[in-house]
Amino acid sequence: MNSSMFLEMKSISKSYNGTKxxxxxxxxAEGGEVHAIIGENGAGKSTLVKILTGAVLADEGSIYISGKECRIDSPLVAQRLRIRAVHQHFSLISHLTVTENILIGNLPVTSAGFCIDWQKAHTIAQNVLERIGFCDLDVKARVSSLSVSQKQMVEIAKAVSVSPKILVMDEPSAVLSQKELDxxxxxxRLLKDEKVLVLYISHRLNEIFQIADRVTVLKDGCFVGTIRVTETDKPALVKMMVGRAIEEIFPDKVSHFDVEALAVSCLGRADVxxxxxxxxxxxxxLGFYGLVGSGRTEMARCIFGADRLTSGKIVLKGKPVNTSSPRRAINEGISMLTEDRGHDGLxxxxxxxxxVSLASLKKMTRLGVLNKRLQNSLVIDMIKKLRIKPENPDKPLRALSGGNQQKVVLAKWLMLETPILILDEPTRGVDVETKHGIYAIIRGLADSGAAVLLISSELPEVIGLSDRIIVMKEGQMVGEFSRWEASEEKLLACATGVTSGRGGI
Ligand SMILES: Nc1ncnc2c1ncn2[C@@H]1O[C@H](COP(=O)(O)OP(=O)(O)OP(=O)(O)O)[C@@H](O)[C@H]1O
Ligand SMILES: [Mg+2]
Incomplete structure (x- = not known):
């Protein structure tokens, strides 16, 4: 007996104003499988799944579910077919509570009718969260008060709350760290056992090998191939995506650090x-590693003045400074690429x-007048370095794929060239080839004298790029490693509290 659901998308084409x-x-793909979709930034992954979820209309092509043709011309139709998605960018309503977001459109009413039964609603939401193991969230909290990773959990809960048949996950892991990822x-795996089809988009190939059964590769809007994960390996997939082999190489490091750029002492923020x-x-x-919730992002935000410190002191080039707002921090020479790109950057x-030039207009202004030629050449230079696509600087940001939008935010901060640069997950959502370009730029900035504070949840990235790594756990520094000492096992053990770090911290 083979009654399992299967999905076929045939000859799908889509152009946006001429961009194919x-x-x-x-x-x-079929029910009960985890099917990964991979490809470079702008390859068409999000577009393909948005066509399936009715968020985007295809120009051509047809969709069949278990052999039956379906016209999915609105999100509502997709929902009725029990197709749900966790999108690359959050779709939560931030002034509503966790419960309201999870049950939106399905809030239970009291037996007398008309009124929403809040007690029941909270219980249902709590149950959904518990079923998927995310029980430490307060269902009555407003979404605006949650961290990025908590928001991601609410997104996931919302999608699974309706027992989907097809669940699309567009880079669900980008904001999660190891524990949440597990x-x-x-x-x-639970959904897989229930014969759900999970479409999983990620730039992290390791994840594909951990969770997917098959993987489909897209390149420049075209289908390259579908292959069983057991029949391929990382280099082969990279070659399918990029068209040639690339090696995972980190730029060389220099080793003499004599001039202090930034010093902080006894920084604290109550309860964080x-x-x-x-x-x-x-x-x-200087790399910072830790699990989500370890306090890295919060600490960096306080140094940048985006949140308030309750204690401690920040010293730049030997002088204490006050960075009580991002504007002040920038004036003092500190810039920060934040983790929550959607809200803070674009x-x-x-x-x-x-x-790209928003934060650096000063640099492009001569005698009070914006030098457009200079602006253009600086921007085009960034577009080339970061492989931003499309290359036309006139394109509005909303026409860019998710990863390309992230590169634009990064470009904006790199353009400022402040002596101190805080980067929170700088390569999140960025494809393999561009990642190496970004590593080279970060190393280049450091080589030309910048001090870089790098927060990353990707172990190879922190280890490959940092000269020194501090590990945080539950708001405390729990270890410090030189680049020679650091290994994935050691950092992970330290971050999870299995062992303590070197140096008696
Ligand atoms: N709303 C839009 N208007 C115009 N062009 C768009 C729009 N959305 C996407 N595109 C273009 O369509 C192409 C495919 O984009 P898509 O978002 O599907 O890529 P992706 O594979 O998901 O990339 P990423 O890894 O960066 O998320 C890109 O060239 C992008 O610039
Ligand atoms: Mg995308």
Whole structure:
């Protein structure tokens, strides 16, 4: 007996004002499998799954579910077919509670009718969260008060709350760290056992080998191939995506750090982190590793003035400074690429040029007048370095794929060239080839004298790029490793509390 659901998308094409996002793509997958979709930034992955979820209309092509043709011309139709998605960018309503977001459209009413039964609603939401192992969230909290990874959990809960037949996950892991990722994989395995088809988009190839059964590769809007994970390996997949082999190489490191650029002592914020003391030298990349919730992002946000410190002192080039707002921090020479790109970094209706130059207009102004030629050449230089696509600086940001939008935010901060640069997950959502370009740029900035504070949840990235690594756990520094000492096992053991780090911290 083979009554399992299967999905076929045939000859799907889609253009956005002349940009061919998908060209005659054939795709098929079946219930009970985890099917990964991979490809470079702008390859068409999100477009393909958005066509399936009714968020985008295809120009051509047809979709069949278990042999029956379905016209999915709105999200509502997709929902009725029990197709749900966790999108690359959050779709939560931030002023509503966790419960309201999870049950939106399905809130229970009291037996007398008309009124929403809040007690029941909270219980249902709590049950959904518990079923997928995310029980430490307060269902009554407003979504705006949650961290990025907590928001991601709410997204996932919302999608699975309706027992989907097809569940699309567009880079669900980008904001999760190892522990949450393990939970996510447990949820996915659970869904798989229930014969759900899970479509999983990720730039992290390791994850594909951990969770997927088959993988489909897209390149420049075209179908390259579908292959069983057991019949391929990482280099082969990279070759399918990029068209040639690339090696995972990190730029060389320099080793002399004599001039202190930034020193902080006893930094603390009530109930979030405490006793943070470290310094970074000119030219040094200091990595911070820790699980989500370890306080790294919060600490960095306080140094940048985006949140308030409750104690401690920040010293730049030997002088204590006050960074009580991001504007002040920038004036003092500190810039920060934040983790939550959607909210903190982007203006979707403005062009790539405007977004990239937004923070650096001073540099492009001569005698009070914006030098457009200079602006253009600086922006085009960034577009080339970061392989931003499309290359036309006039394009509005909303026309860019998710990964390309992230590169624009990164470009904006790199353009400022402040002596101190805080980067929170700088390669999140970025494809393999561009990642190496970004590593080279970060190392280049350090080599030319910048001090870089790097927060990353990707172990190979922190280890490969940093000169020194501090590990945080539950708001405290729990270990420090030089680049020679650091290994994935050691950092993970330290971050999870299995062992303590070197140096008696
Ligand atoms: N709303 C839009 N308007 C115009 N062009 C768009 C729009 N959305 C996507 N595109 C273009 O379609 C192409 C495919 O984009 P898509 O978002 O599907 O890529 P992706 O594979 O998901 O990339 P990423 O890894 O960066 O998320 C890109 O060239 C992108 O610039
Ligand atoms: Mg995408």
């Amino acid at each position: 996002a998908l060209q005659k793509v054939d795709f098929s 939970r996510l994989f447990t949820v996915i 982190f405490s006793d943070i003391t470290f310094s970074i030298a000119k030219g040094e990349i 203006i979707l209706f403005l062009s790539i040029r405007d977004n």
